[in-house]
Amino acid sequence: MSTIVLHGRKVVGGVSEGEALVTRETVSGWGGFDPRTGKVVETRHELCGISLKDKILVFPGAKGSSGWSQYFHLARLAGTAPKAILYNRTTTKVALGAVVMRVPAVTDFDRDPLDIIETGDWVKVDADRGVVEITKKSA
């Protein structure tokens, strides 16, 4: 089975693997995500109603309220957080959120992960080395 490898910068160290959930829309924390269920609740978001729990979340970055980190912090405590996060745009919201979620996180990739990873692909994240290995679901 063929795999694709992306290289990026470690945000939070650690190793994880799981099924990718990909969105091209920025993600809200407070007011857009429910830590009790792990679901996106922002009414006009393409992931509205879909759970982030145990996914490898691939997204452009964070938006909205400064409660971003607190909501993903609560998700860690509630067991509804993603398994790892991969994103393009570093902001204080997403970086602090990644730190307090304590899941492997990688950014600043050599190629845009949104162009390469699709929802349902199997993704292995070695954040310490900044390496992301993708096995396409269709392969």
Added chain:
Amino acid sequence: MKLTDDEQKMLDGSEGPAVHRAMDLLVRYGEALGAERLVPVNNVCGTFVAAGPMIREFASKGNNAIFSEFNLDSSEQVEMLLVKAYTCHLVMGIDSKHPEMNQGLEETVRIQKEGEKFFGAKGVNMLATCTPYQVGNVPVMGEHCAWMESSAVIYCNAVLGARTNTEGRESTGAASITGRIPYFGLHIPENRIATHLIDVKVPVDDMMDWGILGYAIGEMVEEDIPAFRGLVAQPNMIKLKHFGAAAASSGGVEMYHIPGVTPETRSEEYAFGGRAPLMTLVYGEAERRIAYEKLNSTAKSHDVDFIMLGCPHNSIEQVGLAARLLEGKRLSANTSLWVFTPRALKEVADRSGYTALIEAAGGHVLTDTCPAISRIMPKDTKVVATDSAKQAHYLPAITGVQAWFGSVADCVAAAVSGRWHGGLR
């Protein structure tokens, strides 16, 4: 990340376990950002009291446990210290003084009062508002700050010219007892110049116009920094407060430039630091209408139950306006009206007779929180009307209600008639 000798000592534990944990978080956070160093800050706005939804489930563990977990991201419990930086508390979970809001929530009121006492004794100033700049915390141009609350962050940067990123509960907690925050993003002068030029082709004058403009621009530029051409009417604090809150809700705007208005913007050319804009976008009649329709996209029923004014918290001028619009009128038997303002301004509203006028009409003046933060609304609320683009954006997602967005006059008229007749004019 490079630490000064003093910072290294704090990290090594010279000031005890709380400061050690705070520095540990700041270093992890700084490295996640790719920051090279920390910067001293002496103006922190954060949230400490655990009376909000979800977090109050952890309150029985005590305020030191809350502080350790949620303000320092420390699994080890440490004892909170007297703050080192000037620190203010943002919104709370409930208006602990108002019976209208407290029905059946005595436990939340108790948690909040105990939290206020605990953190107040540690030097956290209980401004209890999303608008610290309306009640005395007005940073000066160039001042490094560590603020939460996206609507306050954009105001702090763009309108006041002070410097803060959108911090979170954990990073402001760490900043409060260390006086440090990562030197990143908007702390760095070259990151404050504009990226996108917005050519405004329609008049933008009243508060509703500014709210719609902010909501449209947030979606257009997301995290980027817009500069505006064609905004000819002079805005005031109220309009820029609403504009910024909207832009920080639909997008993540933390900084903008209006030549001749914002302090870092002598001219359009200056806003872009002499460079060309990455992109020029037009805000015209079509963009205005689309943003308005998105803001009203959840609203179906014209029968309104609940009118919410004061997101971000109303200034005293806005409370006065609501009072005058309600003078001699009576709310519909089917509606409730809540007007939110900082508690310090509620005192002014009481003394000025505004609270009495609003209450005589059947409305209420509340403080400390808002429906989106507290998730508290009048019983059985299904359809809300508000003059706030931010509240219209968040309330349906958070509580499942329908929301109408319009002018303050449209909202007051709906409170009186029970029907929504607002629209884009």
